[in-house]
Amino acid sequence: MAETILIVDDEPNMLDLLRTTFDRDGMLAIEAGDGYAALERVREHLPDLVILDVMMPGMDGFETLKEIRLISNVPVIMLTVDASERSRVRGLELGADDYIAKPFSHRELLSRVKAVLRRTRMAAPLVKSRIDVDADLSIDFDKREVIARGERVKLRPTEYKLLYHLASNAGRLMTHESLLSRVWGREYRDDTQLLRLYVTYLRQKIEKEPSRPKYILNERGIGYRFAEF
Numbered sequence: 001m002a003e004t005i006l007i008v009d010d011e012p013n014m015l016d017l018l019r020t021t022f023d024r025d026g027m028l029a030i031e032a033g034d035g036y037a038a039l040e041r042v043r044e045h046l047p048d049l050v051i052l053d054v055m056m057p058g059m060d061g062f063e064t065l066k067e068i069r070l071i072s073n074v075p076v077i078m079l080t081v082d083a084s085e086r087s088r089v090r091g092l093e094l095g096a097d098d099y100i101a102k103p104f105s106h107r108e109l110l111s112r113v114k115a116v117l118r119r120t121r122m123a124a125p126l127v128k129s130r131i132d133v134d135a136d137l138s139i140d141f142d143k144r145e146v147i148a149r150g151e152r153v154k155l156r157p158t159e160y161k162l163l164y165h166l167a168s169n170a171g172r173l174m175t176h177e178s179l180l181s182r183v184w185g186r187e188y189r190d191d192t193q194l195l196r197l198y199v200t201y202l203r204q205k206i207e208k209e210p211s212r213p214k215y216i217l218n219e220r221g222i223g224y225r226f227a228e229f
Helices: 012-024 035-045 061-071 085-093 106-120 157-167 176-183 192-206
Strands: 004-008 028-032 049-053 076-080 098-101 130-134 137-140 145-148 151-153 173-175 216-219 223-226
Touching (some): 012 028, 028 035, 049 061, 049 106, 061 085, 076 085, 076 106, 085 192, 106 157, 145 192, 157 176, 157 192, 157 223
Parallel strands (some): 004 028, 004 049, 076 098
Antiparallel strands (some): 145 151, 173 223, 216 223
């Protein structure tokens, strides 16, 4: 079945351009001209991915993303003319899965879309589907359930996939390049800032003291190691 891509942009020319790009690649493109319409489309059509412009009148892309995250974990790629690190980090912190600056090539956009779709499809579970790391943390790969200190932890797909690769290699040093390639795709293998950001998200959710982690350990300048259990 073809993936459904929701395009959110207030510029008709951009909507036409992106719709044609996805149609030619065999994807089903649906459109929304503003943030309010985008929320309706997400509820009605349950798209596989959202392309979300930042600069829109009324409710901008950041506000729209906040509202989307209240109702859905659908992957979101943000488009913007502002390529600054501050803007990019803000989008990622609000729950975006990727960030592309305008202007961009159609080839780059399709590559990023396919990479995000790939990493939202979880790899096969470990032979041992449930692991009890210690009294405070357990992970059930069959149920995609994480329990930290007696409470179920809600993880976004990318956070869960990162935890999967770390925990399934417990005790082994995973380099930045290896984790980025496995979780995001080879085209992201140099984006250590993205990895650090998601490690921070994970630590905030599973560590009792995120500033003094005992599960996800940092090997400065090299990578991360999940504590052996």
